[in-house]
Amino acid sequence: MTDSPLFRPIAARLIRRTIVLSALCVAVVLALQTWLLWQQHRQRLVEVVETVGSTHVPLLGVALWDIEPQAVQLQVRAIASWPEVGHVRVRAATGQVFVGGDASLAGAPHSHVVEISAPRGGPPVGQLELVADPAHLRSVVGRNALQMLMGYGVLVTALCVLIAVMLRRELQTPLESMARFAAELTPEQLTKPLQIERPTRQGRVDEIDVLADGISKLQAGLRGHIANLDDLVAERTEKLELLVEEIHRLSMTDALTGAYNRRTIDDRLPSEVERSHRYGRDLSVLFLDLDHFKQINDSHGHPVGDVVLRHMANCVRERLRSGVDWIARYGGEEFLVVLPETPLDSAVATAERLRERIAAELIVLDGGLNLSITASFGVTACREGDDSSTLLARADALLYEAKLAGRNRVASST
Numbered sequence: 001m002t003d004s005p006l007f008r009p010i011a012a013r014l015i016r017r018t019i020v021l022s023a024l025c026v027a028v029v030l031a032l033q034t035w036l037l038w039q040q041h042r043q044r045l046v047e048v049v050e051t052v053g054s055t056h057v058p059l060l061g062v063a064l065w066d067i068e069p070q071a072v073q074l075q076v077r078a079i080a081s082w083p084e085v086g087h088v089r090v091r092a093a094t095g096q097v098f099v100g101g102d103a104s105l106a107g108a109p110h111s112h113v114v115e116i117s118a119p120r121g122g123p124p125v126g127q128l129e130l131v132a133d134p135a136h137l138r139s140v141v142g143r144n145a146l147q148m149l150m151g152y153g154v155l156v157t158a159l160c161v162l163i164a165v166m167l168r169r170e171l172q173t174p175l176e177s178m179a180r181f182a183a184e185l186t187p188e189q190l191t192k193p194l195q196i197e198r199p200t201r202q203g204r205v206d207e208i209d210v211l212a213d214g215i216s217k218l219q220a221g222l223r224g225h226i227a228n229l230d231d232l233v234a235e236r237t238e239k240l241e242l243l244v245e246e247i248h249r250l251s252m253t254d255a256l257t258g259a260y261n262r263r264t265i266d267d268r269l270p271s272e273v274e275r276s277h278r279y280g281r282d283l284s285v286l287f288l289d290l291d292h293f294k295q296i297n298d299s300h301g302h303p304v305g306d307v308v309l310r311h312m313a314n315c316v317r318e319r320l321r322s323g324v325d326w327i328a329r330y331g332g333e334e335f336l337v338v339l340p341e342t343p344l345d346s347a348v349a350t351a352e353r354l355r356e357r358i359a360a361e362l363i364v365l366d367g368g369l370n371l372s373i374t375a376s377f378g379v380t381a382c383r384e385g386d387d388s389s390t391l392l393a394r395a396d397a398l399l400y401e402a403k404l405a406g407r408n409r410v411a412s413s414t
């Protein structure tokens with residue numbers, strides 16, 4: 001058994017991808033902007049530190065010239081109080097050193113050094129070394145980056161929500177309806193209309209409308225096709241039933257005379273005998289055989305013999321009770337007539353009537369030739385203990401008797 005593949009709606013996937021891509025874009029833009037901000041503020045920090053240094057240098061010059069360590073220290077503290085300044089060191093020409101700010105930044109590689117001149121242009125009285133505060137830089141850049149992150153975050157979140165709502169409304173809901181409809185559609189439900197919830201679009205169509213329209217047309221086409229198929233099947237079935245009926249009729253009928261054939265005798269006679277025994281009903285049979293038929297064949301040819309056989313079968317059939325009696329060709333020029341509900345005397349009377357009729361009717365052949373024929377009959381009735389073979393054997397023996405007695409006659413016995 002194979003697991004069915006995991007179902008992942010397209011719209012949900014698009015929404016997820018939009019969110020991931022937006023987050024990536026925000027991260028890249030934010031990183032770039034933070035880097036630019038870092039460069040800008042670092043440059044600005046250096047400038048601020050230089051400005052601060054040069055502002056305090058004249059005052060430091062006076063304090064060092066007057067050898068007033070407290071005033072120097074005061075200036076150092078004032079310089080160190082600037083947020084941009086990390087560390088301050090003043091080295092007096094006398095060798096005295098004054099420090100302020102973060103001592104861990106002392107000796108940093110990018111320090112800014114300014115010579116401190118004596119008041120009124122005397123020789124240098126010391127050196128001022130300033131180091132920018134990297135923590136200040138980090139905090140300023142960090143604050144700005146955080147603000148940008150929040151701004152972008154709000155913007156991107158709002159955009160993602162809007163896109164998600166639109167994708168859900170425009171894509172996910174109609175596609176889900178169509179997918180559910182297609183999955184649940186069975187041949188019996190072909191008339192079920194496809195209903196999709198969609199916002200009104202004032203006469204404009206898109207791929208989903210085209211698809212839905214295609215499905216509706218396909219349904220209509222299939223319905224028409226199935227209806228045609230039903231008609232076609234009904235028509236073919238009718239033809240087939242007629243053909244089967246015809247085949248059945250042919251399988252039961254003798255092709256030359258139209259009488260039933262030997263096979264039908266084997267099929268029907270046992271049940272006629274059985275019915276006669278079970279319900280105590282009369283049943284008679286008569287065997288008839290054309291007299292001197294060989295002579296007709298020999299004198300006029302087989303085709304004429306065939307005409308005579310057909311003539312005789314028709315002559316007998318026309319005089320039987322329709323739907324009750326039946327005639328079958330037993331073989332050659334010998335026929336069996338079955339007379340249900342008929343006692344022997346009535347069967348003998350029927351046989352006599354038939355014999356007279358056959359003998360009386362002239363067969364008109366092509367070329368003006370007229371033929372008269374006679375037939376001999378063996379008639380018997382079904383009696384207790386009979387089956388179809390004993391009944392036929394008795395009728396056949398009686399027919400033989402009729403032939404022996406001179407032909408064109410009826411021999412009978414119970």
Ligand SMILES: Nc1nc2c(ncn2[C@@H]2O[C@H](COP(=O)(O)OP(=O)(O)OP(=O)(O)O)[C@@H](O)[C@H]2O)c(=O)[nH]1
Nearest residue numbers: 289290291292293294295297302303305306332333
């Ligand atoms: N034309 C034609 N002849 C057939 C057919 N079936 C059998 N026959 C012929 O029927 C003839 C039967 O001859 P016989 O058995 O001697 O019988 P008969 O000449 O009628 O003589 P009796 O029955 O003794 O009066 C044969 O010549 C067969 O060839 C058939 O379908 N068509």
